[in-house]
Amino acid sequence: MERLDDWRRSCMCGEVSGDLMDKEVTLMGWVQRRRDHGGLIFVDLRDREGIVQLVFNPEEQAEVHKRAHAIRNEYVVAVKGVVSKRPEGTENPALKTGGVEVRVRELKILSEAAVPPFIIEDDTDAGEDIRLRHRYLDLRRPVLQKNLVLRHRVCLSARNYLSQNGFIEMETPVLTKSTPEGARDFLVPSRLNPGHFYALPQSPQLFKQILMVSGFDRYFQITRCFRDEDLRADRQPEFTQIDVEMSFVDREDVIACMEGLIARMFKDALGVELEVPFERLTHDEAVGRYGLDAPDTRFGLELVDVTDIVRGAGFKVFAAVAEKGGVVKAVNAKGCAGFTRKELDELTELAALYGGKGLAWVKIVDGGWQSPIAKFFTDDEKRAIEAAVRAEKGDLVFFSADRREVANPVLGRIRNELGRRLNLIPKEGFSFVWVTDFPMFEYDEAEKRYYAVHHPFTSPMDEDIGKLDSAPLEVRAKAYDIVLNGEEIGGGSIRIHDQGVQTKIFELLGMGSGEAREKFGFLLDALSFGTPPHGGIAFGLDRILAIMTGSESIRDVIAFPKTQKAVCMMSGAPSEVDRKQLDELCLRVAGKG
RNA sequence: GGAGCCGUAGUUAAGUUGGUUAUAACGCCGGCCUGUCACGCCGGAGGGCGCGGGUUCGAGUCCCGUCGGCUCCGCCA
Numbered sequence: 023m024e025r026l027d028d029w030r031r032s033c034m035c036g037e038v039s040g041d042l043m044d045k046e047v048t049l050m051g052w053v054q055r056r057r058d059h060g061g062l063i064f065v066d067l068r069d070r071e072g073i074v075q076l077v078f079n080p081e082e083q084a085e086v087h088k089r090a091h092a093i094r095n096e097y098v099v100a101v102k103g104v105v106s107k108r109p110e111g112t113e114n115p116a117l118k119t120g121g122v123e124v125r126v127r128e129l130k131i132l133s134e135a136a137v138p139p140f141i142i143e144d145d146t147d148a149g150e151d152i153r154l155r156h157r158y159l160d161l162r163r164p165v166l167q168k169n170l171v172l173r174h175r176v177c178l179s180a181r182n183y184l185s186q187n188g189f190i191e192m193e194t195p196v197l198t199k200s201t202p203e204g205a206r207d208f209l210v211p212s213r214l215n216p217g218h219f220y221a222l223p224q225s226p227q228l229f230k231q232i233l234m235v236s237g238f239d240r241y242f243q244i245t246r247c248f249r250d251e252d253l254r255a256d257r258q259p260e261f262t263q264i265d266v267e268m269s270f271v272d273r274e275d276v277i278a279c280m281e282g283l284i285a286r287m288f289k290d291a292l293g294v295e296l297e298v299p300f301e302r303l304t305h306d307e308a309v310g311r312y313g314l315d316a317p318d319t320r321f322g323l324e325l326v327d328v329t330d331i332v333r334g335a336g337f338k339v340f341a342a343v344a345e346k347g348g349v350v351k352a353v354n355a356k357g358c359a360g361f362t363r364k365e366l367d368e369l370t371e372l373a374a375l376y377g378g379k380g381l382a383w384v385k386i387v388d389g390g391w392q393s394p395i396a397k398f399f400t401d402d403e404k405r406a407i408e409a410a411v412r413a414e415k416g417d418l419v420f421f422s423a424d425r426r427e428v429a430n431p432v433l434g435r436i437r438n439e440l441g442r443r444l445n446l447i448p449k450e451g452f453s454f455v456w457v458t459d460f461p462m463f464e465y466d467e468a469e470k471r472y473y474a475v476h477h478p479f480t481s482p483m484d485e486d487i488g489k490l491d492s493a494p495l496e497v498r499a500k501a502y503d504i505v506l507n508g509e510e511i512g513g514g515s516i517r518i519h520d521q522g523v524q525t526k527i528f529e530l531l532g533m534g535s536g537e538a539r540e541k542f543g544f545l546l547d548a549l550s551f552g553t554p555p556h557g558g559i560a561f562g563l564d565r566i567l568a569i570m571t572g573s574e575s576i577r578d579v580i581a582f583p584k585t586q587k588a589v590c591m592m593s594g595a596p597s598e599v600d601r602k603q604l605d606e607l608c609l610r611v612a613g614k615g
Numbered sequence: 616g617g618a619g620c621c622g623u624a625g626u627u628a629a630g631u632u633g634g635u636u637a638u639a640a641c642g643c644c645g646g647c648c649u650g651u652c653a654c655g656c657c658g659g660a661g662g663g664c665g666c667g668g669g670u671u672c673g674a675g676u677c678c679c680g681u682c683g684g685c686u687c688c689g690c691c692a
Binding site: 055057058059060061062063064066073075077079080081094095108109111112114116117120123137138139140141143146147148149150151152154201203204205206224227249250251252254255257375376377473474475476477478480575585586587589591 | 621625627628641643647649650651652653655683685687688691692
């Protein structure tokens with residue numbers, strides 16, 4: 023181990039270029055690899071900016087060359103040397119610095135390194151668990167460095183845009199009040215108030231609305247949110263939102279301003295020019311044509327409603343569904359009549375996974391329909407269905423018949439799978455769509471009550487307010503989601519700022535005024551003191567970055583992510599704590615059943 | 616709460632119908648090598664198969680349980 027002393031870096035490894043030809047440079051970094059030819063020793067030196075080749079030549083610096091034998095992978099070294107053109111024919115076009123090399127005159131080994139458990143390179147073959155345990159090494163890989171640098175650039179871009187557009191970045195409490203609606207809260211015990219708990223915020227929703235009441239006019243925050251729910255590739259218990267709220271606006275103002283934000287982030291971070299305004303779909307259209315409220319608009323294969331055609335048909339399953347108010351939806355898998363039994367079974371299984379009771383199919387072949395259900399339809403009905411889905415010979419048509427809330431998503435998932443299998447999804451490109459006009463409420467059969475689809479402060483559409491009493495399920499909300507490549511990356515709404523409407527909404531949600539006060543009293547108090555019309559949105563930063571970087575999981579854009587059991591494999595969190603800590607908090611662990 | 620896939624040297628994997636000292640590659644250690652960049656060549660060390668039971672003369676291979684990783688359903692206003 024040697025000291026830095028008065029050595030200072032003259033440039034980054036990845037920045038060494040022909041501009042520095044014959045100049046002496048001082049470089050510092052990690053040893054990517056050493057190639058010892060007995061005479062010459064080559065060392066690839068790596069830092070954030072890239073890799074440069076060092077050459078140790080026994081004929082030039084015998085002493086330094088001798089010491090270079092001790093160098094191993096991941097050692098941290100400093101060198102002084104001369105930038106030289108590589109000999110003819112030994113250039114390495116794979117490296118940004120591949121035209122030059124540094125002939126080392128002096129060497130300092132600043133830090134030795136234990137043998138790493140896996141090789142630090144983009145296509146390392148180590149499993150994710152071992153990489154997460156040694157995340158500090160994993161994060162040395164250029165691909166993760168690139169992702170996290172991009173994350174920085176996106177955040178910086180968002181801050182610049184929002185600041186330039188009159189938004190003020192403000193912080194809101196992390197120790198806050200538990201609100202029973204929504205996701206499960208993470209709780210934090212209060213030592214000074216035994217038996218009382220803070221909750222970590224699921225989002226700064228209430229606080230940002232209060233900031234509008236306070237007159238800050240436009241607020242934003244790039245902030246951590248916490249939800250104690252099960253994890254997925256696109257869900258971590260702590261995740262980051264770009265949270266925005268604006269005063270004196272309606273939906274179109276928010277959407278236009280946020281399109282500017284998204285466009286700016288993609289321009290600044292990726293150099294991609296997006297076309298604005300983005301495509302729009304109402305919730306009804308999205309679900310009707312794509313089956314899902316997060317439609318993947320990168321390919322066709324749209325769903326078609328054939329309920330009316332099959333209503334009177336001889337196929338009892340379809341007819342019964344139509345009779346009971348359900349829907350029969352169809353999707354034409356163009357040119358897929360050659361699907362095997364196995365492929366059809368796999369898709370049927372997929373339908374079952376999402377609650378579909380079955381997945382009917384029809385192959386359009388020479389001589390008509392090849393299908394288990396062909397015999398139930400007349401030629402007229404067959405022709406009508408074929409016309410509805412524009413089926414031609416060689417096509418394969420799938421049907422899903424069920425309640426609207428089942429048939430659509432089931433076939434929507436089938437559609438997505440078909441898009442994947444048929445390679446209809448472009449590898450590059452960003453397909454944005456706003457989904458608007460969400461319903462205000464959904465009805466929970468089990469609990470016999472309404473739930474807010476968005477949240478209880480979302481404003482109904484003005485023209486639907488009259489239906490709050492008569493037909494609550496038909497009331498649409500001033501809520502909007504933004505979907506990118508079939509994934510929800512953000513959502514927001516215009517908030518209620520009319521006390522009467524707010525009271526009515528609480529009633530519909532089965533909350534008396536007492537209960538509403540108990541849960542949201544501080545917000546309701548605030549809203550009573552002069553509230554500007556306001557609304558906002560929150561973007562899932564991690565998801566946006568995952569799509570930008572082509573990552574399979576948001577773990578690849580988060581420096582220290584957690585596993586599916588919500589464990590940090592590096593730090594070991596969560597862990598047991600001392601009895602003393604529990605005592606101070608007046609807590610006791612009950613043990614699990 | 617549930618389903619599926621996976622746990623074998625440091626890493627990634629192979630391991631036939633259960634059968635002597637468990638394979639390979641990369642990595643590691645040592646030696647040789649002056650133009651490599653997945654450097655090359657020679658030699659060597661390293662695990663008892665996630666963990667715990669069971670069946671069997673005999674288990675990495677079969678059974679049960681358990682722990683962990685990943686994907687998904689439920690859940691995520």
